[in-house]
Amino acid sequence: GQNIDQPTEMTATEGAIVQINCTYQTSGFNGLFWYQQHAGEAPTFLSYNVLDGLEEKGRFSSFLSRSKGYSYLLLKELQMKDSASYLCAVRDDSWGKLQFGAGTQVVVTP
Amino acid sequence: DVKVTQSSRYLVKRTGEKVFLECVQDMDHENMFWYRQDPGLGLRLIYFSYDVKMKEKGDIPEGYSVSREKKERFSLILESASTNQTSMYLCASSFGGQTNEQFFGPGTRLTVL
Numbered sequence A: 001g002q003n004i005d006q007p008t009e010m011t012a013t014e015g016a017i018v019q020i021n022c023t024y025q026t027s028g029f030n031g032l033f034w035y036q037q038h039a040g041e042a043p044t045f046l047s048y049n050v051l052d053g054l055e056e057k058g059r060f061s062s063f064l065s066r067s068k069g070y071s072y073l074l075l076k077e078l079q080m081k082d083s084a085s086y087l088c089a090v091r092d093d094s095w096g097k098l099q100f101g102a103g104t105q106v107v108v109t110p
Numbered sequence B: 001d002v003k004v005t006q007s008s009r010y011l012v013k014r015t016g017e018k019v020f021l022e023c024v025q026d027m028d029h030e031n032m033f034w035y036r037q038d039p040g041l042g043l044r045l046i047y048f049s050y051d052v053k054m055k056e057k058g059d060i061p062e063g064y065s066v067s068r069e070k071k072e073r074f075s076l077i078l079e080s081a082s083t084n085q086t087s088m089y090l091c092a093s094s095f096g097g098q099t100n101e102q103f104f105g106p107g108t109r110l111t112v113l
Helices: none
Strands: A004-006 A007-013 A020-025 A031-038 A046-050 A053-057 A060-065 A070-075 A084-091 A097-099 A104-109 B002-006 B010-014 B017-024 B033-039 B040-049 B065-070 B072-076 B087-093 B106-111
Touching: A004 A053, A004 A084, A007 A020, A020 A031, A020 A084, A020 A104, A031 A060, A031 B010, A046 A053, A046 A060, A046 A070, A046 B040, A046 B065, A070 A084, A084 B040, A097 B040, B010 B017, B017 B106, B033 B065, B033 B072, B040 B065, B040 B072, B072 B087
Parallel strands: A007 A104, B010 B106
Antiparallel strands: A004 A020, A020 A070, A031 A046, A031 A084, A053 A060, A060 A070, A084 A097, A084 A104, B002 B017, B017 B072, B033 B040, B033 B087, B065 B072, B087 B106
């Protein structure tokens, strides 16, 4: 079956770094996405990994290890506006379907 | 800017009613998706469509149907609403191809009484 696991909640201080881990076991793999979702809003795309390694985009970086079924999203220099839910999603077929984890709620405190 | 719009932000219906949720995208995307989002369960795929008049079941299609008569519009239909269909419904669209991300609408919070 499909299984995508990520922590339920993480708390960090403004200016700090937080790493959100995601492990997956899916029937296929064609890439991993990270989305950000603020309360009451639509998810918005953050990053995409299909090959092993690190992808950096400003304060956000995402890492993938396909052999370990593992990814993380790294948020640096945390800001209050980064308080949101972060969703890990795996594309498990050759079309566009995504399997989502339950999301990690990140709380940034002053 | 890609825009995905949904017909209602909030909807309250009674058990047994037929419910229509509409989704429109303005970027000529081939793919469109309907999800429901529940606390602790994440987003679960109900139905998706790769082309006009084409539909495929997702992970939880029971109790739902869809319609895609035009490329830009994808409708989700609850034939006879039940209380366990109370949820947040999110529509998404994307270009075809493996690397293309999905763009989401703002969601419709449906309450079935």
